[in-house]
Amino acid sequence: MISDPISIEFYEYFPIWNQLTPRQQEKVAAKISFHTVKKGTMLHSGMDCTGLLLIRTGQLRAFILSREGREVTIYRLFDRDICLFSAPCVLHSIQFDVTIMAEKDTELWVIPADVYKQLMEQSAVVSNYTNEIMASRFSEVMWLMEQIMWHSMDKRVASFLLEEAAIENTSLLHITHESIANHLGTHREVVTRMLRYFQSEGMTKLSRGTVELTDMTKLKILSGT
Amino acid sequence: MISDPISIEFYEYFPIWNQLTPRQQEKVAAKISFHTVKKGTMLHSGMDCTGLLLIRTGQLRAFILSREGREVTIYRLFDRDICLFSAPCVLHSIQFDVTIMAEKDTELWVIPADVYKQLMEQSAVVSNYTNEIMASRFSEVMWLMEQIMWHSMDKRVASFLLEEAAIENTSLLHITHESIANHLGTHREVVTRMLRYFQSEGMTKLSRGTVELTDMTKLKILSGT
Numbered sequence: 042m043i044s045d046p047i048s049i050e051f052y053e054y055f056p057i058w059n060q061l062t063p064r065q066q067e068k069v070a071a072k073i074s075f076h077t078v079k080k081g082t083m084l085h086s087g088m089d090c091t092g093l094l095l096i097r098t099g100q101l102r103a104f105i106l107s108r109e110g111r112e113v114t115i116y117r118l119f120d121r122d123i124c125l126f127s128a129p130c131v132l133h134s135i136q137f138d139v140t141i142m143a144e145k146d147t148e149l150w151v152i153p154a155d156v157y158k159q160l161m162e163q164s165a166v167v168s169n170y171t172n173e174i175m176a177s178r179f180s181e182v183m184w185l186m187e188q189i190m191w192h193s194m195d196k197r198v199a200s201f202l203l204e205e206a207a208i209e210n211t212s213l214l215h216i217t218h219e220s221i222a223n224h225l226g227t228h229r230e231v232v233t234r235m236l237r238y239f240q241s242e243g244m245t246k247l248s249r250g251t252v253e254l255t256d257m258t259k260l261k262i263l264s265g266t
Numbered sequence: 267m268i269s270d271p272i273s274i275e276f277y278e279y280f281p282i283w284n285q286l287t288p289r290q291q292e293k294v295a296a297k298i299s300f301h302t303v304k305k306g307t308m309l310h311s312g313m314d315c316t317g318l319l320l321i322r323t324g325q326l327r328a329f330i331l332s333r334e335g336r337e338v339t340i341y342r343l344f345d346r347d348i349c350l351f352s353a354p355c356v357l358h359s360i361q362f363d364v365t366i367m368a369e370k371d372t373e374l375w376v377i378p379a380d381v382y383k384q385l386m387e388q389s390a391v392v393s394n395y396t397n398e399i400m401a402s403r404f405s406e407v408m409w410l411m412e413q414i415m416w417h418s419m420d421k422r423v424a425s426f427l428l429e430e431a432a433i434e435n436t437s438l439l440h441i442t443h444e445s446i447a448n449h450l451g452t453h454r455e456v457v458t459r460m461l462r463y464f465q466s467e468g469m470t471k472l473s474r475g476t477v478e479l480t481d482m483t484k485l486k487i488l489s490g491t
Contacts, residue, residue: 105408107416115411134401137408161394168393169386175400176359182407183330183362186340189414190451191332226415
C-alpha cells in the first residue's frame with residue numbers, strides 16, 4: 042500500500058474505499074496518480090479513455106461542442122466530485138462525446154479506466170456507486186434539458202448569474218459575455234443584449250470583464266427559483 | 267420456479283437471467299407479473315416507483331412535461347427493451363420525472379422495484395447491467411440535447427419523419443401535427459408550417475391525419491443523416 046500523504050488522502054476522498062477488499066485497495070493504490078492542472082487545461086475530449094477523475098480541490102466543466110465550435114455546459118464538478126465520462130470505455134453504452142476542462146486550477150487523482158472497469162466487474166459496491174454517479178449526472182442533464190425546452194433565455198441567464206455568484210461567493214463576477222454564451226449554448230450578442238436589459242432594470246452593472254449583480258431578489262424572481 | 271409459458275419466455279427476454287444464482291432466479295420468477303396494456307395507457311409518471319418494465323412486444327414512449335402541459339419525447343422503447351426510469355427509487359440519485367406511455371398496444375413484464383434493488387445490491391452482474399441500461403438512455407438524451415441545441419427545427423422534423431417511417435416500415439404515417447409537436451417539444455403551428463414547406467418542396471404530401479413521405483432522399487439530405 043502506498044503511504045505518501047497524498048495517497049492517504051485519496052482513501053478519504055474516495056467514498057467507497059472502505060468497502061473495497063484489501064486486495065482491491067492495493068491495486069487501486071498502486072495505479073492512481075495525482076496531478077495539478079492549470080485553469081483552462083483540456084482534460085478530456087471525445088472518446089479518449091483518460092480515466093476517472095477525482096477532484097481534491099478545484100473546478101471542472103463538462104460541455105458539448107457543435108461542429109461549428111459552439112459550446113454548452115452540461116454540468117460542473119467541484120471538490121470531492123468524481124468524473125466518470127472521462128472514462129467512457131468503462132461502459133459500452135456510453136455513445137456521446139463530452140469535453141472536460143479545468144475551470145480553475147485543479148488538483149485531482151486519476152483512476153485508470155482499466156483498473157476501475159475491473160473493479161466494477163468484481164464488486165457490486167463499485168458498480169452501484171458508478172450507477173449513482175451516472176444517475177446524478179443524468180439528473181443534471183435532464184434539469185438542463187428542461188431549462189432549454191421550457192425556459193426562455195432571460196430566465197436562463199438570470200439562473201446562470203445566480204449560480205456563478207453562489208459558486209464564487211461574490212456578487213462581482215469576472216466573466217465575459219462570450220463565456221456566458223458558451224455555458225448556455227447561445228451567441229455572445231444574445232447575452233450582451235440580455236445583460237444590457239438587466240442593467241436597464243437595475244439587476245446588473247456591467248464593466249469591462251465584469252458583471253455585478255446589483256439586485257439578487259429581482260434576479261431570483263426572474264429566474265423562477 | 268414458475269413454469270407457465272409466459273414466465274418461461276421471460277427467462278429468455280431478460281438478458282442476464284442465466285447469470286443470476288438459482289436463488290435469485292427463484293425470487294424474480296415469483297415476483298414478476300405480466301400485463302397487456304392498450305395504446306395510450308399511462309404506465310408511469312413522476313416519482314412513482316412502478317418497477318422495471320421489460321417489453322415483450324409493443325412500443326413505449328418516455329417524455330418530459332412542462333408545467334403548461336408541453337411535451338418532448340426523450341426516447342422510445344421497443345421489443346426486448348427495459349425501462350429503468352419507471353423505477354426511480356432503485357437509485358437515490360435519479361432526481362427527475364419522466365412520463366411513460368404505451369404508444370402501441372404493449373405486452374410487458376413488471377419487475378418490482380424492491381426485488382430489483384435487492385438484486386442490484388447483491389450482484390455486480392445486475393448492477394453492471396443497470397449501468398449499461400442507464401448509459402444507453404443517457405446517450406439517447408445527449409443525442410437529443412445535441413439535436414435541440416445545434417439543429418434547426420426543419421432538420422428535426424425531417425429526422426423525426428424518417429425515424430417514424432423506419433419504425434412503422436411505411437412512408438404513409440398516420441400521425442397528427444399535434445403529436446409531432448409533442449414529440450419535438452414545439453407548437454403545432456410550427457410543425458404545420460414546416461410540413462407545408464416540405465410539401466411545397468415535394469418532400470411530403472399532407473392529408474387529414476396522415477403525412478406521406480414522397481421524397482426520402484431529399485428528407486435525408488435535409489436531416490443531415
